[in-house]
Amino acid sequence: MARIGENQRPQAPHVLLFPLPFQGHINPMLQLATFLLSKGFSITIVHTQFNSPNPSNFPNFHFEPIPDGLSDGMDTTAILSTININCIAPFRAVLARMLSENRHGPISCVITDDFLFFTQSVTDSLKVPRIVLVTYNAIGFLTSSRFQMLHEKGYYPIQDPKSEDPVSEIPPLRIKDLPIITTSTMDATLQLFVSLTIATRASSGLIFNTPDCLEQTTLANLRLDLRIPVFPIGPLHKFMVGPPDSSSLLTPDNNCMAWLAKQAPLSVIYVSFGSTGVMDGADLAEMAWGLANSGQPFLWVVRPGSVSVSECAKLPEGFEEETRDRGLIVKWAPQQDVLAHPAVGGFWTHNGWNSTLESICEGVPMLCSPRLAEQGINARLVSHVWRVGMTLENELERGEIERGIRRLMVGHEGKEIRERIKDLKENVNCSIRKGGSSHQSLDALIDLISSF
Incomplete structure (x- = not known):
């Protein structure tokens, strides 16, 4: 006689992913989720009501919407600040419920956009590892992480946005290459980047949608500085399984x-x-x-x-x-x-x-x-x-x-x-072929997630 549960298959490891609600951030997060699904992970997408993805395009994912309190006409800094305040309680409630119910398998970790820095304190309190996805490149993240230093040295507020003077602290950038921040949001932007950097340093790992061959020196410097595992796994869209436009918030004209x-x-x-x-x-x-x-x-x-x-x-x-x-x-x-x-x-x-x-x-x-x-x-x-x-x-x-x-x-x-x-x-x-740097980083990422 078979013992109870003998013929039951064990539940797949479960990864919860939370994208920032902008197209350029949603795409890589859902591309990563699709890849993890192909490797046997169960996938849940937590998302804001603002710019929410279409669940019908991803029938094998579980979706958990949360309120965000956003309103029309908010600029980017205001949107980011609001999300990082208003989403704390609903995200904690969703994660706590999912940990208690365990309906889709044990949660191995949470992967969130780096701009959703509030998630670090929530995952810490619930003892769930958090891995950060940076959807832009490594030198862009390096610039964000050094924003306070750039502000203290007088680069911000930018006085001449056409200046070709070098930013000696971050070669090969010039002043005109730096992200333009209006003075009215300077304090809020400074706090945002400081919070982002602190939360990223406290995470269990950092994923970049970039291949090592494009930014080898910057990635090496970040590994030394951050002291957490760094996974350059891009270009993520090349690992995508399924229609390339499935994560688009707009309908393409295929004609x-x-x-x-x-x-x-x-x-x-x-x-x-x-x-x-x-x-x-x-x-x-x-x-x-x-x-x-x-x-x-x-x-x-x-x-x-x-x-x-x-x-x-x-x-x-x-x-x-x-x-x-x-x-x-x-x-x-x-x-x-x-x-x-x-x-x-x-x-x-x-x-x-x-x-x-x-x-x-x-x-x-x-x-x-x-x-x-x-x-x-x-x-x-x-x-x-x-x-x-x-x-x-x-x-x-x-x-x-x-x-x-x-x-x-x-x-x-x-x-x-x-x-x-x-x-x-x-x-x-x-880099994306078997044995290439991005392929190896993906294998290492899967090993890390499986170890939790």
Whole structure:
């Protein structure tokens, strides 16, 4: 006679993940969750009601929504500060309940975005290990962790956002590459980064969505400084199992792929400034005429809400007639598929880290127009360290845009960039193969989670 429970399979180890509710942070967290699911872990996603992911796209995940108290019109610093106050009690309640019920298996650890620093005190109190996911790159995190020092040395508040003076404490950055913080939020921002750094140091490990080959020196310095396990496992989207747009908060227009199929190889410049940036009507007009005057075919993402509501969001008169035979404008695009298409020869980007990684992985040279957050840092790496793109250094102006597109797409400099990004693409792709640095870091991460 079989003993009770003899034929019952043991429950899979359970990992709870909590993303910051912005597209650039949600994507890598859900990509990591999908990978862990493929390795046999049970997955629960805790998420705010603001920008919540679509559970129907992830039928094998468990979802736990919590209230956040956010309201329309809040800036990024206010959103981050509010989440780190309002979500303490509901997150503690969810985690305590799940530990008590044990419905989906024993919780091995919690993985949260680094900006959700309040979760460290909650997990400490409930004796659950917390691992931190940084969805941007290592030098961006290094800059955040040194924000207090940069403030004390007078870099912040930034007096001249166009200054090319070096930030000697964080080479190869210049003052113009640093994230721009308005003086009205300086105290709140300073406290935010101090709290983030303290909580990260207290965690059980740190995950970066970056490969070692892109930031070897910075990662080595962070390991020495933080004294916790560091796992550079990027690019996470390359480990993704399932549709690449399943974590998107916006619906892509897949019809653009048929349009791309009609274009010549390497002829199209793809233009997208991400999911959160806002420009004014004047910038939209300068972009439009820069694209028109370049003579290049283009696929341009003009997202709803990407132009300030106080400005005219209409394209300039005559633009559509001028570009009808060689341009396509969509509200959102399946970016990974677009960048992988043989017709695409360049990417005019805001240099969010996900976009930058995706461009490198497909070997697409970049024209950089950083707008906010760590995008200036990323653009600096692209144009001056890896030298796989070029930056529009000044305000958006049609003449500079036209020249930049021509230099990238048909100029001699663009050809040299194309050769360099081929090599960089191969180095990054090697990192995710069996035996590569990112693959080894993922194995080490799984070992750590399994050890809890």
